[in-house]
Each structure stands twice: as structure tokens, then as C-alpha cells.
Amino acid sequence: MLLEINDVSKAFGGLIALQDINFAVEDGETLGIMGANGAGKTTLFSLIAGHAKPSQGKIILAGQQIDGMRPAQISALGVARTYQIVRPFRGLSVLENVAAGALYGSHQEKSMATANQMAHEILVDVGLDDRAGQPAGSLTLAGFKRLELAKALATGPKLLLLDEVMAGLTPSEVNQAIDIIESCKQKYNYTLIVIEHVMKALMRMCERIIVIHHGEMIAVGAPDQIAQDEAVIQAYLGAEK
Amino acid sequence: MDILFSPQLLAAALITGVLYALISLGLNLIYGTMRLLNVAHGDLVMIGSYIAFMAFSLFNVGPLISMFGAAIICGGLGWLAYRSVFQNLLSNSEILARLEENSLLLFFGISVVVQNLVILFFTADRQGYEYLSAIVEIGDVRLTGARLAVLIVGSVVSIAAVLYLRFSLFGLAINALIQNRDASAIVGINVDRVQMFSLVIGFGITGLAGALISVLEPITPVMGFPYTMSAFVVIILGGLGNLWGGFLAGLLLGFLEIYGVAVTGPEWRSVLVYGIFIGILIFRPQGLLGRGRVAR
């Protein structure tokens, strides 16, 4: 098991964001996470990446307990995440953005030249190489989303957490994004957890899907199972439990 | 130790506290609605003081009248600043992204320019004038008439301003802006107008406070800076954008300062204010009353 989430709950003050979440992710798997806005998906990523501490439960990465560690430590252990609301280093060039990932992250590359080379290769992979020298702030939304992915890839992740990298993209951009993610997965060989609203993407990419509703896991299974799950349909069609 | 229980000291603390409350109210409005870090705020106090001083020495008009002039002139400066610089600044997304830092550097520059202009016109010498210096006795408390007047006027104006901003429609609009700028525009608040008036009122109140202060202490071109610091202490203590909290925090700082100095000695005054300030920033950036919304 690469990642185990054991009985994890998270409350902000009196508000319960996540309750008794339990699942495990195998090496090389692609896991999808579904749920309405505010269901707690992003909170789950924040817990795994170390931006928040679980109120209860344990998070174990490759046998090592990681909850309570600093985000930078967790990144060094090989967890990378992207942000739904993109967070590029706007004042740096696109290449510098990605190279920063290679210099730190789990690569901890010491040589600037090597890091720039790695960054360049990743920019080719995500199709941003022609923008390498531009300031990151000048990209389009699709460009920002690719840059998020490239930055995360550059850290050399064992586990990659993608938070709605397709939201706001046009259908053809979504297809391109899926292609990029899949080809990169083959090349760099990481385990993937994706949060996505674009159902088509989830169905196409994931081996298993978890559904979170009001902070609780209501279903887990293969995509076609989930599509027919009673609880999921009720949750999505708005029927009360 | 008796001195600590004297009503004299209590009155002094109240006066300082009320003035801090008044000055920080202006800063709070400006920061709350526009996220402008006005480090030239104390210089408005200084300008208000000079206006009162000029009015007295040229026309023999007392500060209780000239304070309205100071408020109007400083309010006018606020209007001018908004129309000439900040209106554009607040609609420039590149600058808006780093607005707090940029506005701080900007006001810092303005502060230096204003102080040195005043030195050129009035020299760096201390100025002052005598006004209502006769002692008034109320029970055990002995105050100069000027200090009593400052206490009364300061309390009335600051409480009136807090109440007005809490209960009037315009106050509601300001509050909405403090809570959420974008949403305010969506629900139909004229953000531009509210921002302008916040700057005008914020500057005006501070100028008025400056006129009051002119009877209490010597007037110099650099007198404003300690007030800038105190105002920042107060609004961070009371919670940024929290007007009522700021009022209480102003009183609290006045008490801490006056009683602190009474215990330690006047040379510790700056150390106390800066020490409180640094302590709060480091240990309780969300303020004493606040629930930690703004400071990250």
C-alpha cells in the first residue's frame, strides 16, 4: 500500500468537514474522488499534503505516518499536489517555476543546470516548452493548469494529487489534459489521486472512484459500479437520505 | 505606589485612550475598506496640529473651533488623495495584487515628503500655544481646561463616529465593504463612493484629533510617527476592520501606556508601545478580540 487513510476526521471549529474516512491506495493506482462542492475533497488533499492536521485518525505513506509533518517534509517524501485555484509563482518565468519544483520536492536536485534541464523536459511533456522564458503570470487559464501539473511533476512525486486540473477548460482542452496526464503517468510512474467534476475524465482515467458527500464516504468502487450506485444517485439527484 | 490609584492618572489614561481610539478609527476605516496601509496616518495628526496652531497664532481662533477646519482640510486631502492616486490604484490589477506592500511604501514616501515640507515651512522647532490652561477641579481630579475639553470632545466624537458607522446606512455599506469587497459591489453598493468617503472621513477624524492634540503637547513636524505606531497597535489589538473593538483597544492602549510609564519611567514609553506592538504581531496577530480573519 502506498497510502493509507485510517479513520480520518477533520473539524474546523464546530464544522465537520470530513468524518471517518477510510481507504487505501495501491502503488500505481489511479483513484478518483467525486463529490459536490464543499463535500470535503480539497480538505482531504490538504490533510494528505500536510497543509492541515487531521482532528482524528492517521495518514500513512509507504508505512510512515505523515500526518503532523510540515508540507515541505511531505513533499520531500514524494507527495505532490496541485491547486484547484492555481498558485503559480507569477513573477518568475515558467521555467523557473518548474525548476523550483525539481530543486526541492523529493528530487532535492542540487545543480541548477540539471534542474533547468529536468524542468525543460517536463515542459515539453505538458506542452508548455514554447513558453519557458515568459513570466508565469502571462499564461492563460489552460496554461496555468498545465503549469500546476508541471510544477508538481518536477518535484518527482510518488503520489500525485490533482485537484480539478480540468475545471474551466474547454472540451478539447480537457481531452488534451487527459492525454497529458496519462502519458506522464506512464513516463514518470506515479500513483494518482484525482478530484474532478468532469465525469468523463474520471470514468476514463480511474480504476476506482470514491464518492464523498457532506464529509462522509458514501461509496467506493469501479467507475461503472459507481455510476449505478443507489446512494450516489440519490446524493447527486438531491434526494434526502 | 499611591500614584497608581490617583484619579489624576486615570484621567490621563482616559485622555490618551480616547485620542488613540479616535486616531485609530480613521486608520481602521481606510485599511478596512481599501486595504491601504497608511503609515502616513500620524502625519495627519501633525497637519491637524499645525492647522490649529496657525489658526490660534494668526487669527486667535481656539482649537475647539479650528478642529472643524482641520477636519475639513484633512478630509479634503483625503478626497484629493483618492481622486488623484488611489482611485486608479485600486482598479489596477497588477498593483492590487501587492496592494498592501505597495500602499505602505507609497504612504511611507508621502510621509517623508510631508514631514520635510513642513520642516521647510515651519522649521523643525517645537511650537506650542497656551489655551484654557487654567486648572479645573472636578472632585479629586485636577485638570487643565484644555485637557478636560479634549477628553469631552474626543469621547463624544469617537463614540458618535462608532455609533454612526454601526447604525447608519452608510455605516452598513462600509461594514459590507470591510467584510467583502467583491460581494459588496455585486449587491449594489457603490464601492467607489464608499471608498472615497472612508478616506475623507478617516482623514478628517484624524485631522480633528490632531487639532485636539495641539493643546496637549509640543507641535513638531515629526510628532506624527508615534501616533502612526499607536494606531497600528490599536487596530491590530482590536481586530482589523473591527471599529468597536478598535475603540476599546484604543482605551486599553492608553491605559497600558500611561500606567506602564507610571510604573517604569518616561524613558520606557517608546519601549512599551513598541514592545506591545511587536508582542501582539508575533503572538496574537488576529487581535485580542478578533477571531483571526485578516492577518495571515
Place this chain on the structure above:
Amino acid sequence: MNNSLRLIGTAAVIVILASLSGLASEYMLGIGFTLFMYIALAQSWIILSGMTGYISLGHVVFFGSGAYVFVLLWGLVPVWLGVAISGLVVGIGALMIGYPVLRVRGPYFVILSFGLAELVKNLVLINEARMYMSLRPVFGAPPLAQLYIAMLVLAVVATALTYWIRRSRFGAGLRSIREDEWAAETIGVPASRLKLIAFALSGLIPAMVGAIFIMRSGIFQPGDAFNPIVSFTIVTMAIIGGSDDAAGPLLGVAFLVILQELLWANWPEIYMIILGVLLIGFVLFAPGGILGWCSKNLSRSKKNAA
């Protein structure tokens, strides 16, 4: 090829500047001394504020503290050892207070940095008053020519340090913190640690500068050694020049030192007003400084030509 030429050119300039110490008049040496002093200070400021975006408005605190440590040591240890110890003591002090101070972010850090400088100034004032010292003379300092060389060394070291950091892994981490500290931590940048190192480095050189400055002025007064105008001048120089690389301060400092030389003695207010107006102008119209403005317009004209 281009690089080695540039290196030789730089070395030649440094040698020429150094050899001036035996040739130039006292007056010229004095100007050179001030020039190098502000170069060293502005470069040090860049290491913290230019790279991480934690804008310090109180950098004089390092300068003044260094000077204070130095005068306390005066006569007890050899002069240059005293300078080194001053730097070290202040650097270690920065490491000790750095962690809580650097948790305060953005505009609050800016105000905090100013408050901290004022706090230290007042504490030193109180301490001096206790010891019945309103001012401390420093007798028997080395001649100006030596101080000139020492300051040149500090300026070169500070410039080289900034230049190197800007192009290093460390600098990449610092600059990502400036852009978005949260996102930087996400990609594994140990933000707290890097900020702390930058803070200490940024204080080390100004402390030594302060020590050498006291030998030149011959007297230590807390009000002068912790004068906020020094902080203000440093910030303005760096912002005018462009605060992301070592070349920026060189431009800004050269300009302002000449201005200071012309105006400071007779027209200090005019000097301050010009400084303020420049700061306002650059923040409003050229936030990248002269350097940023040039590169922006150059790339634009290149684009137009293509």
C-alpha cells in the same frame, strides 16, 4: 568567453577602486566610502527583502546593533577582530529572533521590522543612559584609506553574495517564497529555514558596515546609529535600482549617493523630499525599478523589431 571577459572587467574595476585608496583625496575617499557603504547595505537588504518579499523597513537595526557591539568591544580586542565579532554577534542574534519575527507575513512584517528597529534603538538609549553615556567617542581608529578598503571589501562581498544567491538553488527557494509561500512549501521548499538563513545573512554584513562606519564618524550615538533615514535610504536605493538582482542596487546607490553628497549637508529636507518623491514615483510607475523598466522595455522593443 563573454563571462570570463566580464569577470576580468569586474576584477579590474575592483583593483582600480582599491588602488585609489593611496591616490585619491580625503574628500573623494569619503564619497567612495559612503558609496560602498550603501552598496553593501542595499545588497544585504536584497538578500532578505528583494528575494523573499519580506520587506524590511528597519534594516538599520543590524547596522546600529553592529555599531553598538563594536563600540562596546572597542579597545578590548583588535580592531578588525572587533568588526568580525560584531557581524557574528548580530548574525547570531538575527537567527535567534528570526523565527518568531518571520512568522509575521506581508505588510505586518514590514511594520514589525520598523517597530523592531525602534524598540532596539530605545533599549540601547536606555542602556546608555544607565551607564551615563550619551555618546561614546572612538579614538585612534585606522586612517580613512584603510576604512575605505574595508568598506570596498564588504561591498564586493555583499554584491557577490547577492549575485550568487540570485542564481543558486537557495535563491530559487527564496524567490518562490516571495511569489507564494504556501505554494512554495507545497513543492518542498523549507520556507521557515530558508527565510531564517536569509535573515541572518542579510544582517551579518550591515552589522560589520555599522562597525566600520563608527570608526569613520568617530563617535557612537544611538540616535544616529539607529537613524530610520538609513533604513529608508536603503529601501529607496534598492527599489529605484530594481530589487531582484545584484545590478539593481549598484544603479540606485550611485544615483542617490551623488544626490546625498550634493544636498545632504545644506539641504537635508530637499534631499528627503526628493527621496520620497522618487519612492512614490517608482512604486507607482516602475515597480521593477530602473532594471526592471529597462528589461521590460528592451524585450518589448525586441518583440516589436521581430
